[in-house]
Amino acid sequence: MRKPIIAGNWKMNLLQREAVALVDGLKPLVAAVDTVDIVVCPTYTALSATGKALEGANIQMGAQNVYVKASGAYTGEISPDMLKDTGCEWAIIGHSERRHILGETDALLNEKLHFALANGLKVMFCIGELLEERQGGQMNDVLTTQVTEGLKGISAAQLDNVVLAYEPVWAIGTGEVATPEQAEEVHVFVRALVKDLFGAAAAEAMRIQYGGSVKAENAGELISKPNVDGFLVGGAALKADSFAGIINAAK
Numbered sequence: 435m436r437k438p439i440i441a442g443n444w445k446m447n448l449l450q451r452e453a454v455a456l457v458d459g460l461k462p463l464v465a466a467v468d469t470v471d472i473v474v475c476p477t478y479t480a481l482s483a484t485g486k487a488l489e490g491a492n493i494q495m496g497a498q499n500v501y502v503k504a505s506g507a508y509t510g511e512i513s514p515d516m517l518k519d520t521g522c523e524w525a526i527i528g529h530s531e532r533r534h535i536l537g538e539t540d541a542l543l544n545e546k547l548h549f550a551l552a553n554g555l556k557v558m559f560c561i562g563e564l565l566e567e568r569q570g571g572q573m574n575d576v577l578t579t580q581v582t583e584g585l586k587g588i589s590a591a592q593l594d595n596v597v598l599a600y601e602p603v604w605a606i607g608t609g610e611v612a613t614p615e616q617a618e619e620v621h622v623f624v625r626a627l628v629k630d631l632f633g634a635a636a637a638e639a640m641r642i643q644y645g646g647s648v649k650a651e652n653a654g655e656l657i658s659k660p661n662v663d664g665f666l667v668g669g670a671a672l673k674a675d676s677f678a679g680i681i682n683a684a685k
Contacts, residue, residue: 436641438657438684439597439664441473441558442671443498443526443645444480453480454487459674461491463682468492470664470684473524473558474671478512485521496524496558499532502542502549514553525550526666528560528584530603540583547596548587556595558643558666559584561624565604574623581627590636593628597641599666600624605646607668614655614662617644621661650679657684 448456453476464472475496476484485495501511517525527550528543543559550557561580563573581598588596600620605611612620621642629637644656645666656662664684670676 436663437471439471439641440681440684442667442677443475447672448480450480450483453484456674457484457487460678463674463678467681467685470681472681475526481520494523495521497522498526500525500546500550502545514550514555523556525555526558530562530601530606544584544586551592551595558597558599560599560601562601562603578627590632593632593636597643599643599645601645609647611647611652614659617656618659618661625661650676650683653680653683
């Protein structure tokens with residue numbers, strides 16, 4: 435039985451005091467939840483304050499990105515050790531906004547994945563197709579490339595610390611959402627890719643999140659699908675009650 439993982443990607447939102455207020459509001463709403471892994475991913479500037487506010491809570495913390503070097507002349511970047519120093523256990527790698535706005539390639543994302551895992555971070559690795567790719571019949575090819583190139587060189591043992599996050603780009607922040615049947619279909623396809631690459635046991639153990647306009651109102655129906663193992667949540671994670679509603683739907 436795969437334990438659901440619900441993560442909130444706060445993106446470029448919330449000042450330190452707002453971040454602390456959010457987790458302070460969230461903690462009592464999910465304090466009794468022990469059947470779901472809960473993660474929040476603040477901006478860099480709010481990581482330290484949020485990490486302190488989460489001490490002793492059943493909520494883990496992640497970063498929205500990470501670089502491939504431990505230190506040095508890499509202006510604007512951040513290392514795994516710097517993230518862990520604030521309390522991070524996770525990093526998001528390969529989000530569509532990094533791929534499509536900032537031009538991060540499959541090769542770079544694979545390098546980031548290797549470096550993050552080697553330096554003690556767990557990773558939510560994002561994949562997903564553009565609307566024109568889905569409509570043009572390219573979705574499976576796009577996902578195959580993203581999974582195959584993204585996970586290249588990773589061992590089956592390392593996969594224990596990787597979660598795949600399927601986010602159809604056309605559903606991120608648009609109010610559009612894949613139907614539960616569409617999400618399940620893609621998750622089945624992605625799990626088959628993992629099976630081809632790493633074997634049946636690894637595929638069965640792999641947690642695959644869905645992301646894209648997830649709300650408390652649709653979370654229950656989505657999570658009921660056998661291959662949907664949680665969510666990577668955007669806007670609905672910015673309010674304690676809506677994020678807790680998603681968590682409790684998954685519970």
